[in-house]
Amino acid sequence: MSEALSLKKKVAAHSMDLVEEGMVLGLGTGTTMRWFIEYLGEKVTKGGMKVQGVATSEGTAHLAEQAGIPLIAPEDMPSLDLAVDGTDEIDSDLRLIKGGGGALLREKIVANAALSFVVIADESKLVDRLGRFPLPVEVDRFCAVATARAIQICLKELNLPDKVALRKREDNRPYITDGGNHIYDCYVNEITSPASLAVSLDAIPGVLGHGLFIGMVAKAMIANAEGIHIMEAQQ
Numbered sequence: 001m002s003e004a005l006s007l008k009k010k011v012a013a014h015s016m017d018l019v020e021e022g023m024v025l026g027l028g029t030g031t032t033m034r035w036f037i038e039y040l041g042e043k044v045t046k047g048g049m050k051v052q053g054v055a056t057s058e059g060t061a062h063l064a065e066q067a068g069i070p071l072i073a074p075e076d077m078p079s080l081d082l083a084v085d086g087t088d089e090i091d092s093d094l095r096l097i098k099g100g101g102g103a104l105l106r107e108k109i110v111a112n113a114a115l116s117f118v119v120i121a122d123e124s125k126l127v128d129r130l131g132r133f134p135l136p137v138e139v140d141r142f143c144a145v146a147t148a149r150a151i152q153i154c155l156k157e158l159n160l161p162d163k164v165a166l167r168k169r170e171d172n173r174p175y176i177t178d179g180g181n182h183i184y185d186c187y188v189n190e191i192t193s194p195a196s197l198a199v200s201l202d203a204i205p206g207v208l209g210h211g212l213f214i215g216m217v218a219k220a221m222i223a224n225a226e227g228i229h230i231m232e233a234q235q
């Protein structure tokens with residue numbers, strides 16, 4: 001197992017301490033969450049723990065079902081006790097870039113519905129400044145190229161590189177999210193003001209969501225070779 005993968009496994013195991021009997025949990029998407037779901041499934045099937053989950057993607061729903069975790073349909077979603085998810089980047093202010101796995105919009109909706117949103121990650125995700133990981137922006141397919149141009153204008157106005165690329169599948173066809181939308185990845189390199197960029201992107205008609213998660217994370221658990229580093233949001 002690669003070092004990053006074993007750190008993902010380690011942090012997922014550690015994060016099980018957050019889960020309590022009776023909780024309704026938001027389940028994020030990605031390889032770190034695979035481990036979380038596996039461990040949570042063991043608590044349910046072997047330990048008899050009663051929890052329910054809301055999945056942020058079809059892939060996560062499938063994994064949770066396989067692991068024996070009861071799921072609540074999205075249309076019946078109550079408020080959540082806790083949402084747990086991985087990330088592509090995290091800075092020291094607990095701001096994130098998410099969406100490498102294409103589930104950013106549903107991940108943001110679910111994180112926002114939780115009393116507490118906790119990020120679990122290996123140390124490679126910790127950055128001084130957000131932006132080296134291409135920022136995903138989920139857009140409605142209607143006139144998507146016009147929305148892409150509006151995104152470029154917004155990037156230029158903030159003095160950021162305006163290189164955006166429609167995300168493609170392996171067969172070169174456009175990637176379609178679980179919600180049926182397109183994703184444009186923005187190669188911004190370094191985001192000097194994540195909050196300004198988030199506000200500007202949110203104002204574009206056709207943009208359904210973007211991978212900047214700001215002011216949402218209550219706690220981050222970051223695994224490194226020595227152990228688990230905890231970062232908490234200031235109240």
Ligand code: 5RP
Pocket residue numbers: 028029030031032033085086087088097098099100101102103104107
């Ligand atoms: C999916 C995400 C994932 O949380 C992010 O890509 C991290 O994934 P991994 O745990 O596989 O490194 O945002 O949309």
